[in-house]
Amino acid sequence: MGIFGGLGGQARLHKKLVDGRERLHRMALVWTRDPDLAMDLVQETIGRALDKHGQLRDCDNFDAWLYRILNNAWLDHLRKRRDTCDVDDLDLADERSPERICQQSQLVDQVRCAIARLPKGQRQVVTLVDLEEFSYKTVAEILEIPIGTVMSRLCRARNALKALLLTPSGSQETAKVSHLKRIK
Numbered sequence: 001m002g003i004f005g006g007l008g009g010q011a012r013l014h015k016k017l018v019d020g021r022e023r024l025h026r027m028a029l030v031w032t033r034d035p036d037l038a039m040d041l042v043q044e045t046i047g048r049a050l051d052k053h054g055q056l057r058d059c060d061n062f063d064a065w066l067y068r069i070l071n072n073a074w075l076d077h078l079r080k081r082r083d084t085c086d087v088d089d090l091d092l093a094d095e096r097s098p099e100r101i102c103q104q105s106q107l108v109d110q111v112r113c114a115i116a117r118l119p120k121g122q123r124q125v126v127t128l129v130d131l132e133e134f135s136y137k138t139v140a141e142i143l144e145i146p147i148g149t150v151m152s153r154l155c156r157a158r159n160a161l162k163a164l165l166l167t168p169s170g171s172q173e174t175a176k177v178s179h180l181k182r183i184k
Contacts, residue, residue, distance in 0.1 A: 013053055016062060017046050024070055031074055044073040114164040122157035129154055 024045055028038035048069050056065050115123055121143075128139045129150070136154075140147045 013050070017049060017066075020063065020066055021046065024066065027067065028070060028074070037077070041070060041073050041077065045070040048073065110165060111161075114161050117164060118157055118160055122153050122160065125150055125153040126157035126161065130158075 021042060024042045025038055028041040028045075029035060032038050032041065045066065049066055052069075056062060115126065118126065124143060125139060128134045128142060129136065134142070136147050136150045139150045143150070
C-alpha cells in the first residue's frame, strides 16, 4: 500500500507534490530550455507519481523518487521525439558513390559532345579560356586573332553551349549552332 495509504496519506502526498511542483518545474526548465515542455514534463511527473505512489517505501527518498520520475519522463519525451528521416532522403557522405560517378561521367560526356558540335573557332576559344583558364590576351596571342574576336567567339560559344546543354537531349532541332564562315 505504500507510505501514503489511506485518506491522510493521500493529503500528505498531494501537499508534497504541490510543494515540490515549483522545484520540479525549475529543474525541467533547465533540462529542456522550453517553458511549455517543462510544464508538460512536470504534469507528467505528478501524474505518474499519483499513479505509482504505492511503490515509494521510504518518505525520506520522496524527492529522489520524484526527480527520478521527472528524469524518466524527460527520457521518454526524447525517445519519442527522436528525429527520423527517410533513408532515401539522405545524401551519401562519400562523393565517390557509384551514382555520383555515373552522374559526373554523363555530365562530362554531355559537355564534350556539346563542345564538339561547336564551330572550330568557338571550340578553340572556349576550351582555352574556360578549360585551360588562359586570359583573353593569351588566347589572342595563341590563335593570332584580336582580343575582340576572342571575346565575341567566347560569347557565341557559351550561348551555344547553354542552348545545347539546357535542351532535352541537346537535339539539333531545338538548339541550332551558328556556323558562320570567316571571310577575308
